[in-house]
Amino acid sequence: MATIAHGTPEIAAEEVNYLNVEHGWKSWLFTTDHKRIAFLYLISITAMFFVGGTMAVLFRINLLEPEGIFSSETYNRLFSMHGIVMVFFFLVPSIPATLANFLIPIMIGAKDLAFPRINLLSWYLYVFGAIFTIYAVARGGVDTGWTFYAPYSSTYSNSYVLSAVMGVFVAGFSSILTGLNFIVTVHKMRAPGMTWSRLPLFVWSNYATGLLQVLGTPVLAISLTLIAFERVAHVGIFDPNIGGDPILFQHLFWFYSHPAVYIMILPGMGVISEIVACFSRKRVFGYNFVAFSSMAIAVLSFFVWGHHMFVTGEAMYTSVAFSFLSFMVAVPSAIKVFNWTATMYKGSVSFDTPMLYAFGFIGLFTIGGLTGLFLAALATDVATHGTYFIVAHFHYVMVGGMVMAFLGGLHYWWPKITGRLYPEAWAKFAALIIFIGFNLTFFPQFILGYLGMPRRIHAYPPEFQALNVLSTAGASILGIGYLIPMIYFAWSIRKGPKAPANPWGATGLEWEIQSPPTTYNFDETPIVTKEAYDYGPLEEVVG
Amino acid sequence: MPASLTLLLADLQLFPPAASAQAGPIDDLYWFEIIVSAIMTVLIFAAVILFAWKYRRRANVRATQIEGSNVLETTWSIIPFLIMLIMFWWGAKLFFAAQNPPKDAMEVFVTGKQWMWKVQYPDGSHEINALHVPVGQPVKLTMASEDVIHSFSIPAFRVRHDVVPGHYDSLWFTATKPGRYRLYCTEYCGNAHASMSGWVEVLNDRDYANWAGGGSHGSLAEQGQQLFEQNGCSTCHLLDQQGRCPILRGVYNKPVQLDDGRTVIADDSYIRESILDPNAKVVSGFQPNIMPNFKGQLSEEQVIQLIAFVKSLSPPTPASQQGGQQRPVVIAPKAKAPAKAPAASAPQQ
Amino acid sequence: MLGMWTFLITEVLFFGGMFAAYAVYRNMYPDAFASTSKFMDVVLGGTNTAVLICSSLTMVLAVRAAQLSKRAHLILFLILTMIFGTIFLVIKGFEYHSKWVEHLVPGFDFQYDEPRYQHNAQILFFLYFAMTGMHALHMVIGLGLLTFLLVQAKRRIFNENYFAPVEMIGLYWHFVDIVWIFLFPLLYLIGHRR
Amino acid sequence: MSAFHVPIPKVGTLVAVWATLIVLTGLTSYVSYFELGEWNIVVALLIAVTKASLVAWVFMGVRHSTTLTRLFCVAGLAWLMILILLTYSDYSTRNWTYQAQPWSTNKAAGTSR
Ligand code: HEA
Ligand code: HEA
Ligand code: CUA
Numbered sequence A: 001m002a003t004i005a006h007g008t009p010e011i012a013a014e015e016v017n018y019l020n021v022e023h024g025w026k027s028w029l030f031t032t033d034h035k036r037i038a039f040l041y042l043i044s045i046t047a048m049f050f051v052g053g054t055m056a057v058l059f060r061i062n063l064l065e066p067e068g069i070f071s072s073e074t075y076n077r078l079f080s081m082h083g084i085v086m087v088f089f090f091l092v093p094s095i096p097a098t099l100a101n102f103l104i105p106i107m108i109g110a111k112d113l114a115f116p117r118i119n120l121l122s123w124y125l126y127v128f129g130a131i132f133t134i135y136a137v138a139r140g141g142v143d144t145g146w147t148f149y150a151p152y153s154s155t156y157s158n159s160y161v162l163s164a165v166m167g168v169f170v171a172g173f174s175s176i177l178t179g180l181n182f183i184v185t186v187h188k189m190r191a192p193g194m195t196w197s198r199l200p201l202f203v204w205s206n207y208a209t210g211l212l213q214v215l216g217t218p219v220l221a222i223s224l225t226l227i228a229f230e231r232v233a234h235v236g237i238f239d240p241n242i243g244g245d246p247i248l249f250q251h252l253f254w255f256y257s258h259p260a261v262y263i264m265i266l267p268g269m270g271v272i273s274e275i276v277a278c279f280s281r282k283r284v285f286g287y288n289f290v291a292f293s294s295m296a297i298a299v300l301s302f303f304v305w306g307h308h309m310f311v312t313g314e315a316m317y318t319s320v321a322f323s324f325l326s327f328m329v330a331v332p333s334a335i336k337v338f339n340w341t342a343t344m345y346k347g348s349v350s351f352d353t354p355m356l357y358a359f360g361f362i363g364l365f366t367i368g369g370l371t372g373l374f375l376a377a378l379a380t381d382v383a384t385h386g387t388y389f390i391v392a393h394f395h396y397v398m399v400g401g402m403v404m405a406f407l408g409g410l411h412y413w414w415p416k417i418t419g420r421l422y423p424e425a426w427a428k429f430a431a432l433i434i435f436i437g438f439n440l441t442f443f444p445q446f447i448l449g450y451l452g453m454p455r456r457i458h459a460y461p462p463e464f465q466a467l468n469v470l471s472t473a474g475a476s477i478l479g480i481g482y483l484i485p486m487i488y489f490a491w492s493i494r495k496g497p498k499a500p501a502n503p504w505g506a507t508g509l510e511w512e513i514q515s516p517p518t519t520y521n522f523d524e525t526p527i528v529t530k531e532a533y534d535y536g537p538l539e540e541v542v543g
Numbered sequence B: 001m002p003a004s005l006t007l008l009l010a011d012l013q014l015f016p017p018a019a020s021a022q023a024g025p026i027d028d029l030y031w032f033e034i035i036v037s038a039i040m041t042v043l044i045f046a047a048v049i050l051f052a053w054k055y056r057r058r059a060n061v062r063a064t065q066i067e068g069s070n071v072l073e074t075t076w077s078i079i080p081f082l083i084m085l086i087m088f089w090w091g092a093k094l095f096f097a098a099q100n101p102p103k104d105a106m107e108v109f110v111t112g113k114q115w116m117w118k119v120q121y122p123d124g125s126h127e128i129n130a131l132h133v134p135v136g137q138p139v140k141l142t143m144a145s146e147d148v149i150h151s152f153s154i155p156a157f158r159v160r161h162d163v164v165p166g167h168y169d170s171l172w173f174t175a176t177k178p179g180r181y182r183l184y185c186t187e188y189c190g191n192a193h194a195s196m197s198g199w200v201e202v203l204n205d206r207d208y209a210n211w212a213g214g215g216s217h218g219s220l221a222e223q224g225q226q227l228f229e230q231n232g233c234s235t236c237h238l239l240d241q242q243g244r245c246p247i248l249r250g251v252y253n254k255p256v257q258l259d260d261g262r263t264v265i266a267d268d269s270y271i272r273e274s275i276l277d278p279n280a281k282v283v284s285g286f287q288p289n290i291m292p293n294f295k296g297q298l299s300e301e302q303v304i305q306l307i308a309f310v311k312s313l314s315p316p317t318p319a320s321q322q323g324g325q326q327r328p329v330v331i332a333p334k335a336k337a338p339a340k341a342p343a344a345s346a347p348q349q
Numbered sequence C: 001m002l003g004m005w006t007f008l009i010t011e012v013l014f015f016g017g018m019f020a021a022y023a024v025y026r027n028m029y030p031d032a033f034a035s036t037s038k039f040m041d042v043v044l045g046g047t048n049t050a051v052l053i054c055s056s057l058t059m060v061l062a063v064r065a066a067q068l069s070k071r072a073h074l075i076l077f078l079i080l081t082m083i084f085g086t087i088f089l090v091i092k093g094f095e096y097h098s099k100w101v102e103h104l105v106p107g108f109d110f111q112y113d114e115p116r117y118q119h120n121a122q123i124l125f126f127l128y129f130a131m132t133g134m135h136a137l138h139m140v141i142g143l144g145l146l147t148f149l150l151v152q153a154k155r156r157i158f159n160e161n162y163f164a165p166v167e168m169i170g171l172y173w174h175f176v177d178i179v180w181i182f183l184f185p186l187l188y189l190i191g192h193r194r
Numbered sequence D: 001m002s003a004f005h006v007p008i009p010k011v012g013t014l015v016a017v018w019a020t021l022i023v024l025t026g027l028t029s030y031v032s033y034f035e036l037g038e039w040n041i042v043v044a045l046l047i048a049v050t051k052a053s054l055v056a057w058v059f060m061g062v063r064h065s066t067t068l069t070r071l072f073c074v075a076g077l078a079w080l081m082i083l084i085l086l087t088y089s090d091y092s093t094r095n096w097t098y099q100a101q102p103w104s105t106n107k108a109a110g111t112s113r
């Protein structure tokens, strides 16, 4: 279709791969190659991450002073957009739409996803959604928080709620389509011999994520539609003045948004399973349990949404049930943490960058998850709801967990994706900076939260200043930490040393093909005879 | 800068004061959780570091492949789960205990609106973004919102409850330490959400008596009586003789028979609803659509005054103790309770 | 095919949000909801239910024809299905029109003759419009898909080895029918003749 | 996927199902004219479920489908039930109150005075 390589001699000499088969923007924008689409996604979500991150930096600056620096209007718009952009346009699509999109077909020995064109469509939907949202920002922003609670969002707010809601709605469909694609692909496209018990854990966790996306997202879509109706036509569905119940919106919203937090962690867990296995040169301890726990999380996560509503006047007995179920869903997470740790036992552990991120993930996710238990317990939730304790909790799991996993995975598969190596020393340095910056930013927020500092405020009592200053300092370190990989990745795409097919000595189909892969991944469909983590002879542990 | 730094650090506070009866027990749970978390975190960090170091990659040393172990898996599912059960049970117990106020609780009314808290006392005084309570006395807050969802929170008491428009929410505590504590709105409610905060003053008995003594305006019930006249309620609701309308004397906290066969207890929420949406529950034997709808004409504060007046028409009997705001000891449906015959839906204990 | 089923699951939950809202509000305001039944035309609703069931039958016959490579039958049944679908929408249109005339459209000068239920009935009418509207939207999309099938059938694309699109759109069509099977009793038959 | 032997439904079966559906529609409308209290909705829903199952089972071909497809159908319904039932559980139990033994007033008073 597009003009074939009027490329430099250097490129012409290169093996043909998915990056250089075709050139020109058309070959990218109309591609149906899952790898190219993953690349498009990678660029778009990175852009959105920096949009969201810049907002975070701005409002963190505001929080240096107790009385605030910006007006409350500005501040409210900043954190709302930060939440919306980060959740719906960065973290939800982060690993699934990039790494998993790239890797699932390869890992299961397929040429592409089941529906390549739907895959492209989902990217376009994502972009449309993002445009709507950016448009909302440009017009003056949204000030409802990422949770869009009625009746504030439906009746009172005079910001650009509609276009933001539209944006999220459209992006939601993009997410549904990605999930649908994964589910069908995993069911139908596995290479001969790739049985369920041989699937890499990364595939398992993304399969579970797909279920969450497919089952949860439509409910978000409908609840946002109802908000939109209410805003446009004042139909009264969430309007207490005519007997509508604002709490109903919260039920519908959290029915999606709680499972969504697992959409935002399961793929990360999958990445960590791969990394830990590879850099310990060992099969994952308790493969079945790790795989099964992903599914358990996916199913159980739909039973706990009410834990966001303990203080809204939700019925007492319902709250108790939701509290109990929230603890249930924590068990499979615990299983995973223990299994990763056990995987290193008697391994051969190396400290390459991806592994450093995996360490970071295990540590920070544990802290974030354990503080989730504080919130699942009714009495301590009452004491901390709506405060910075919550903010700290979810940044620990989302940034300390998922973003770490995303970066880890990106480093791990970077050679495969681009065919280039990144500078290891810089990468280690950045990982360290990010770890330090992260803890400095968010640990003080636990303390602030129990002291009672509410979230979403632009001005706060002076006695909280010291901790807030610490937190802002941490955020700037963190910001710099995120810039470094940006720079060396950009460098590496053009100038990085060529990567071999299997730089880490890892197992798995993706490492058996060239880096970067050709358009159809495999010359002929592979026949799988081994399990995913075949690092050598086996020894049973008894006991 | 060091000077300002020391200033900052001088203010540095790491743990909030515990100034209510429920703060202590909740803190105990909190500490339990912290200790469990600390132990787990340390264990996991230690294991990760130990394994990573001990089994670091060396030439000629290969990893030992291990399949897994069902015994281990079961252990590390069951033990955390048991620990979590403790957290669950403990948290739920405290939560249950925080549900219903004791019968002798003093009642204070709170109205949240963008962006302030208005506090009204039974004696008729009111204040904005401030709450005065006596030490050692259970206080029940009955809270309404004029517009969006707010959330009333006093960190030093470890209490918090959302205030959702459309009905009453409530909250109670017993302050134990005289002093000034912050109160906040912790549900995002728009532009000035941050300034919807103020102070709770816990006073000892003498100070409280002094503070409370100063009221010159009539009591809440008297203010309500005025409204009752001004809004023409008195034209229909004659105090002692029944016209087209039910007599309001003695109604409060008594069961009311509705025209659709249900029975509800005439508590605050029921009376509020009777004023703002009279047709929602029509008293049996009366016509719907007669009583005008006062929504939009009365603010939540005024409704509170009217309720106080209606309440004052039901003088406390020995059975219903002081103040009249007691809840029946038996489990009774809250008035917001939609549908369902109470007999069927009220679980015993 | 699996893709279609997965998609239908998302549809179930999409409508599910509204069904949940319905359940909640009906539980809250049973009388107000019952009072609206006099505005719901059981005859039209029932007719529409029957029309949709007929269209489901013709649809499944169309699929069968495709499987057997009976092109003429396929085209016939597709057209019949589309006719039934159109009848449904026309009837729906009449119903909407009468609601509009009676000021029963929430957000557009809503007026209810029983002041007692003015407010709460509005919620039911909104749900009515949201649910049936969303359903009608699906019908319209379905008609579009059927047109597409028709064109392809005319072009002799389908044969006994290739008829997956017919099957898939058939599934979609039946699903839309099922949604209506629930909407009918919930919206038209509540507290009927009370 | 589709090229293989798909069981072709008999026209007779299809028409029989169609007839049943029409009859059930009539039945549910008819029953709604009786005052059965709470049972009205129960009957209406039972009939609706029957009709829906018939459509799914025969028209949508679930009866010939793989276990996987059936699993997906069941999952869809199960999740719908989770959504509706758990939400409903909140609203239907709001009026269940519970008089706990609160931190006894005496104790609090005792410590503070
Ligand atoms: C990636 C995202 C993510 C993840 C994975 C989690 C995981 C968990 N979350 Fe979190 N949560 C959020 C994102 C996330 N959360 C967000 C965004 C919000 C706020 C939304 C808003 O209001 O804006 C929130 C809010 C939130 C609340 C509501 C608070 C409130 O608003 O009042 C609650 C309450 O129960 C909660 C609980 C939990 C629990 C129990 C887990 C569990 O899954 C955690 C399980 C993990 C572990 C427990 C750690 C590992 C286990 C061990 C090491 C074993 C040892 C353990 C023991 C011995 C006990 N979360
Ligand atoms: C999903 C992912 C996600 C991610 C990755 C982040 C990342 C960050 N978040 Fe975010 N946050 C949320 C999700 C996320 N957040 C959500 C859902 C909310 C709730 C919103 C709501 O209440 O509605 C929230 C709210 C929230 C608050 C509470 C606001 C309030 O309630 O008032 C704070 C406060 O500190 C905060 C801080 C940060 C910081 C410092 C980062 C950092 O990790 C960001 C780091 C990134 C960068 C810094 C950008 C990259 C670097 C540059 C652009 C270079 C320039 C910068 C420098 C040189 C300093 N976030
Ligand atoms: Cu009121 Cu926030």
Ligand SMILES: [Cu+2]
Pocket (backbone or CB within 6 Å): A257, A258, A261, A304, A305, A307, A308
């Ligand atoms: Cu949650």
